[in-house]
Amino acid sequence: MNFMPKLAAIAGVFLISLGSAQAQNRELVVGSSATYRPFAYESPTKEIVGYDVDIIQAVAQKAGLKIKIVNTPWTGIFASLNNGDVDLVISGVTINDKRKQSYDFTAPYFEARQLIAVPKDSTVKGLKDLAGKKIGVVNGSTGDDIASREFGKTSPDIRRFESTPVVISELANNGLDAAIGDNGVIAFRAQEHKQLKTVNDASFPKEYFGIVVKQGNKDLLAKLNKGLAAVKADGSYARIYKKWFQADAPVLPAQ
Known part of the structure; x- marks a missing residue:
């Protein structure tokens, strides 16, 4: 009886199983x-x-x-x-x-959603309360889109920056009244400045x-x-x- 074909078949199954396990x-x-x-x-x-x-x-x-x-x-x-x-x-x-x-x-x-950052003594409760205030956003961001839709794309109150850290730094140094941006980044950056707090507007989509x-x-x-x-x-x-x-x-x- 020739066992070689059977041995070859068993070896083939073993190699396939080994390859699968390694994968x-x-x-x-x-x-x-x-x-x-x-x-x-x-x-x-x-x-x-x-x-x-x-x-x-x-x-x-x-x-x-x-x-x-x-x-x-x-x-x-x-x-x-x-x-x-x-x-x-x-x-x-x-x-x-x-x-x-x-x-x-x-x-x-x-x-993920947009979030507003403001000084701790601010009375702002949501987006509409930012009318007439200096708002910092990252240029071309979702926060920029939201502020532009609400207050007009050419509004002089919307101040555009290249990054969230710059926006938050400007807010912390009293150069802005508020900032709007991605909640994860805004919350993280705002906690680095004890004089700031965040405000959630329920109208911002999730x-x-x-x-x-x-x-x-x-x-x-x-x-x-x-x-x-x-x-x-x-x-x-x-x-x-x-x-x-x-x-x-x-x-x-x-x-």
Whole structure:
């Protein structure tokens, strides 16, 4: 009896199984643009840190995934996902219908909206109270759009800057009466200046950030969603949110 064909078949099955196991255990590359404090930025020792970093590390641990976070410029981050340089992206990416046509998103891990920063003694309660006041925004941002729609694009009261840190610095030095910007960045920057506070206008629409994978990568998506659900359930998400934003975490939708 010739055992060679059977041995060859058994060896083939073993190699396929081994290859599958190695594929499952391989280190996944996470793309994140480390220029968006406090979500992801480089520490003085060049380590990538931030809210997004803490979230993906917690999710990966719960999901049993090995990951390596790579600083990936925002301008090329989706191309890196498309060509396989990275396996997933976490970089403050807003979930919207246009992006969902090309990529798959996990359940939300962050509730994004616009936020107003003002001096602590300000009586401002919302956007309409900013009429006639000097408002700082980042040029071309959502905050710029909101202020322009409410007060007119050419309003002399709207002061445009190149970055949120500059806007907040101007506000802290009494050069502005208010600032409008992304809630995560505004809240983080405002807490660095004890003379400032933040004001939420309920009319500002909510948006959500999600972790991004290639469209059709259902296996990885399911693992990430399972890990994310576990992080939300055991209190890790709330602790990470509190660490970076000094506030209680909002309740996020399941999907």
